[in-house]
Amino acid sequence: MLGADLAQPENAIARHDWVVAMAHKLGFALVGITRPEASSRSTELRAWLAQGKHGEMSYLADTVADRCDPRRLLPTAVSIICVADRYHDGARDREREFDDPCEAQGRIARYARSKDYHNLVRDRLHKLRHAMQSKFPDATFRLTGDIQPLMEREVHAQAFNGMIGKNSLLLVPGEGSWFLLGELLTSLDIAPSSRPPNWSPDPCGSCTRCIDACSTGAITPFSVDASKCISYLTIEQRGTIGPEFFGAMNGWLFGCDDCQTACPHCQPKKRRSVDERVGVVDARYAQRLSELPLFELLGWDEADRARLVVSSALKRASLAMLKRNAIVLLAEFAEHHASARAMIEARLCALQRDTQEDTLVREQAAIALAWLAAKAASPQ
Ligand code: SF4
Ligand code: SF4
Numbered sequence: 573m574l575g576a577d578l579a580q581p582e583n584a585i586a587r588h589d590w591v592v593a594m595a596h597k598l599g600f601a602l603v604g605i606t607r608p609e610a611s612s613r614s615t616e617l618r619a620w621l622a623q624g625k626h627g628e629m630s631y632l633a634d635t636v637a638d639r640c641d642p643r644r645l646l647p648t649a650v651s652i653i654c655v656a657d658r659y660h661d662g663a664r665d666r667e668r669e670f671d672d673p674c675e676a677q678g679r680i681a682r683y684a685r686s687k688d689y690h691n692l693v694r695d696r697l698h699k700l701r702h703a704m705q706s707k708f709p710d711a712t713f714r715l716t717g718d719i720q721p722l723m724e725r726e727v728h729a730q731a732f733n734g735m736i737g738k739n740s741l742l743l744v745p746g747e748g749s750w751f752l753l754g755e756l757l758t759s760l761d762i763a764p765s766s767r768p769p770n771w772s773p774d775p776c777g778s779c780t781r782c783i784d785a786c787s788t789g790a791i792t793p794f795s796v797d798a799s800k801c802i803s804y805l806t807i808e809q810r811g812t813i814g815p816e817f818f819g820a821m822n823g824w825l826f827g828c829d830d831c832q833t834a835c836p837h838c839q840p841k842k843r844r845s846v847d848e849r850v851g852v853v854d855a856r857y858a859q860r861l862s863e864l865p866l867f868e869l870l871g872w873d874e875a876d877r878a879r880l881v882v883s884s885a886l887k888r889a890s891l892a893m894l895k896r897n898a899i900v901l902l903a904e905f906a907e908h909h910a911s912a913r914a915m916i917e918a919r920l921c922a923l924q925r926d927t928q929e930d931t932l933v934r935e936q937a938a939i940a941l942a943w944l945a946a947k948a949a950s951p952q
């Protein structure tokens with residue numbers, strides 16, 4: 573059994589080393605421990621919500637009090653164990669040009685190209701909890717990991733797992749932000765991780781590459797306006813995508829990695845990492861699917877989607893949402909490929925008129941056709 577070979581840790585410092593060793597044994601790349609404290613960013617979060625930057629994600633506003641104080645998730649908590657898996661090495665996608673709309677592909681963000689990370693992180697957090705519970709039967713626990721309201725990146729930064737960059741992601745200097753996060757709150761007193769030497773809370777300095785790379789202008793330093801972010805628009809937003817975003821989607825069908833691939837810390841490494849656990853991509857995150865055919869997707873039914881999204885984070889988007897996203901990308905394609913325009917417009921017209929089709933898809937097709945018509949009326 574996990575941890576059975578390790579002696580019972582008698583004090584908070586020994587428990588720190590014991591938990592860290594077990595979490596590494598489970599394959600987590602980053603492991604840090606911190607105390608649950610009221611967030612220092614609650615004023616910022618409330619202002620962000622007041623400005624509507626959360627878009628349709630009303631659950632963020634509904635849970636703001638919990639989000640700003642982890643002790644509300646587990647009133648007995650005195651420690652938070654923060655873990656993370658490395659899911660990508662930063663390698664660039666192959667640049668591809670398509671002339672035939674039947675071949676055009678929509679890109680999938682890297683975190684969603686493998687098995688669903690929620691399960692991969694959570695399964696091992698459960699194992700960690702069981703191992704701890706067997707040594708400390710009186711301790712209480714609560715698992716988070718993207719399912720409970722928590723300022724995840726902030727607590728990971730407090731645990732010295734990384735720093736928060738201007739794109740608001742947790743990044744490890746020289747290793748990037750290709751990490752998926754999970755947390756375990758516990759009543760067990762575990763000594764917090766100590767501040768590494770030469771630690772600076774700002775990994776960015778004067779760099780603005782992520783801000784410059786964001787095609788929708790969603791980033792201001794250390795804050796992302798979710799309502800403008802392609803990840804939100806393609807995965808979280810349930811309604812149509814407005815014409816103001818047409819031409820800025822950069823080929824993304826599900827999510828967006830542009831502010832990561834632009835970051836100097838996220839580039840593929842030329843030399844081995846000091847800590848191989850942090851530098852090597854976890855084999856559990858082997859990529860299965862990096863893109864989807866846009867034209868074909870418009871003809872899918874629920875069975876096609878179910879085959880695709882089984883045990884994948886792609887299931888976050890409904891079939892209608894995937895079609896909505898494909899429509900926007902195909903309209904952009906038509907704008908750049910005059911020879912494909914008639915074919916795409918005909919398909920969009922058919923979708924708009926199809927009474928069997930989801931309202932979201934029909935409305936998005938109408939928006940796309942109007943955008944193409946406006947572009948044709950005032951070519952630049
Ligand atoms: S994910 Fe894409 S759209 Fe969102 S902030 Fe980053 S670059 Fe901008
Ligand atoms: S691209 Fe530059 S500014 Fe943005 S997170 Fe990376 S280091 Fe910071």
